[in-house]
Amino acid sequence: MKSEEAAFLSISELVTLLNSTLERAHPRLNFEGEISKIKHHQSGHIYFDLKDGTGCVAAVIWRSGVPRIKFALKEGLAVQCRGRPNVWVGSGKLQMVVESITLAGAGLLHKKFLELKAKLEAEGLFAPERKRTLPFFPKAIGLVTSSQGAAIRDIDVKIRERMPSQLVYLADSRVQGAGAAEEIAQSIKMLSDSGLVDVIVVARGGGSLEDLWAFNEETVVRAIFASKVPVVSGVGHEEDYTLADFVADRRAPTPTAAAEMVVPKRSELLLYLSESERRLRDYERWLMPLTQKVDELAGHLESLTKLRIEDARNRLLSAQARLNSIQPGKVLETLRGKLEVLGQKLYGFGSRNIGERAARLDFIGQRGARAYVEYLNGRRHLVDRVVSRMEALDPRGVLKRGYAVVEGQAGVISSSSQIAVGEILQLRFAKGGAGAEVKTIKG
Amino acid sequence: MVQKSAATVTLEDLLSAENSKELVKGLSFEQGLKLLEELVARVESGQLPLDRAIASYERGAFIIEQLRALLAGAEEKIKLLPK
Numbered sequence: 001m002k003s004e005e006a007a008f009l010s011i012s013e014l015v016t017l018l019n020s021t022l023e024r025a026h027p028r029l030n031f032e033g034e035i036s037k038i039k040h041h042q043s044g045h046i047y048f049d050l051k052d053g054t055g056c057v058a059a060v061i062w063r064s065g066v067p068r069i070k071f072a073l074k075e076g077l078a079v080q081c082r083g084r085p086n087v088w089v090g091s092g093k094l095q096m097v098v099e100s101i102t103l104a105g106a107g108l109l110h111k112k113f114l115e116l117k118a119k120l121e122a123e124g125l126f127a128p129e130r131k132r133t134l135p136f137f138p139k140a141i142g143l144v145t146s147s148q149g150a151a152i153r154d155i156d157v158k159i160r161e162r163m164p165s166q167l168v169y170l171a172d173s174r175v176q177g178a179g180a181a182e183e184i185a186q187s188i189k190m191l192s193d194s195g196l197v198d199v200i201v202v203a204r205g206g207g208s209l210e211d212l213w214a215f216n217e218e219t220v221v222r223a224i225f226a227s228k229v230p231v232v233s234g235v236g237h238e239e240d241y242t243l244a245d246f247v248a249d250r251r252a253p254t255p256t257a258a259a260e261m262v263v264p265k266r267s268e269l270l271l272y273l274s275e276s277e278r279r280l281r282d283y284e285r286w287l288m289p290l291t292q293k294v295d296e297l298a299g300h301l302e303s304l305t306k307l308r309i310e311d312a313r314n315r316l317l318s319a320q321a322r323l324n325s326i327q328p329g330k331v332l333e334t335l336r337g338k339l340e341v342l343g344q345k346l347y348g349f350g351s352r353n354i355g356e357r358a359a360r361l362d363f364i365g366q367r368g369a370r371a372y373v374e375y376l377n378g379r380r381h382l383v384d385r386v387v388s389r390m391e392a393l394d395p396r397g398v399l400k401r402g403y404a405v406v407e408g409q410a411g412v413i414s415s416s417s418q419i420a421v422g423e424i425l426q427l428r429f430a431k432g433g434a435g436a437e438v439k440t441i442k443g
Numbered sequence: 444m445v446q447k448s449a450a451t452v453t454l455e456d457l458l459s460a461e462n463s464k465e466l467v468k469g470l471s472f473e474q475g476l477k478l479l480e481e482l483v484a485r486v487e488s489g490q491l492p493l494d495r496a497i498a499s500y501e502r503g504a505f506i507i508e509q510l511r512a513l514l515a516g517a518e519e520k521i522k523l524l525p526k
Contacts, residue, residue, distance in 0.1 A: 139471070273507050273514075276483050286487050286488075290493055
């Protein structure tokens with residue numbers, strides 16, 4: 001107040017001063033109202049008015065904040081905002097810079113969500129230990145979604161891509177709006193009771209919290225809990241969590257992901273089967289230990305047999321050698337020699353003096369001596385017979401009995417045809433010989 | 444749909460069963476796959492007596508045939524669950 005002249009501010013200074021005063025006083029305000037006159041500017045910023053029955057204020061959402069909005073801003077929507085006041089120098093108009101915006105009532109819904117979640121959690125509906133494993137390859141899948149929605153298209157595409165033969169039963173259900181929760185719950189129960197399917201997929205495409213609300217209703221959660229077969233939830237986008245997700249046996253971030261979760265890839269299974277078949281057909285490999293064993297045994301057998309044959313041959317050779325070494329003439333000679341020794345012993349014994357014999361007999365004893373003498377007599381008789389038989393074979397024995405051997409030019413004569421008249425024949429007697437001339441020949 | 448009776452079929456059951464083909468036909472895909480896996484591993488170990496190895500081979504080939512048949516079904520359209 002000291003200098004009135006110096007107190008004039010330029011307009012831009014004025015607006016800037018007011019702006020900073022306002023911003024400092026109210027760095028963050030919560031306010032709610034209805035959207036009107038919404039404009040999506042080319043720059044990406046969104047301009048609109050917020051009003052209630054009597055008041056109105058301009059508002060802006062800078063481009064950088066637009067991606068965080070989870071619903072479509074529309075004329076007439078009641079919204080709750082957080083932001084700060086701003087006066088733009090260029091126009092001097094007040095506007096609210098909105099940093100976050102949600103649908104009015106969302107806070108209430110969120111509170112409801114948390115309360116129900118706590119209650120069901122306390123009852124054990126979300127317990128990890130009751131989560132069932134999904135069938136590896138379901139014979140049929142039960143699908144709970146709207147035949148008009150985006151989810152069914154995504155799921156069908158994914159299933160046909162992975163397993164064209166997969167059977168799917170659709171329980172067509174509205175997935176948003178009044179009565180949707182009851183329909184979803186009913187569909188789950190029907191599929192579960194039908195016995196047709198061994199897994200159920202509950203799905204819905206992305207949407208706002210209100211759009212997905214049916215999947216937060218107690219009746220849906222309890223139907224999933226009561227299902228006789230495992231349930232997979234695939235509701236909204238990755239970042240959306242519903243109570244259906246908590247109670248489901250598996251939560252898929254999207255409907256497409258749910259399809260991937262419940263259906264195996266046929267190409268992979270076929271590949272695996274081919275690989276198994278190849279391994280099974282690989283006789284060479286799995287028979288190797290057996291063939292090796294057989295080869296080993298065969299080797300043993302062969303070497304054993306060779307040894308046996310070798311042994312047999314050696315024995316044969318030695319037997320042959322021994323056989324060859326035995327000469328019949330030698331044997332006779334040996335026998336004759338033995339006979340002679342025996343004979344000499346016998347005759348020698350007979351010529352020994354009586355004293356010696358008596359002493360010997362005394363020594364052996366009366367009975368023994370008799371038996372001994374008898375035995376000796378028997379032996380002597382045997383020798384005598386052998387000697388006389390051998391003598392009978394001696395040609396000289398024959399000559400002794402008066403026969404003669406006649407020899408001519410043709411050798412020993414046994415027929416008159418071997419001689420001629422006038423031939424000189426040699427006669428041999430047992431003792432000596434004579435020459436004789438042939439005078440006549442008879443028949 | 445849930446085959447509880449077949450859930451307990453072991454490799455031993457399969458190898459000693461007279462009616463192994465009937466047994467295999469009653470299996471779910473997953474059970475068949477599991478048996479096949481065990482069977483191939485056993486055969487490859489080379490520890491089985493020859494007759495068991497051959498029986499395993501035959502049964503394995505039949506399982507593969509059955510599993511392929513399960514995969515080869517015609518393209519199914521989505522069926523509407525009758526209400």
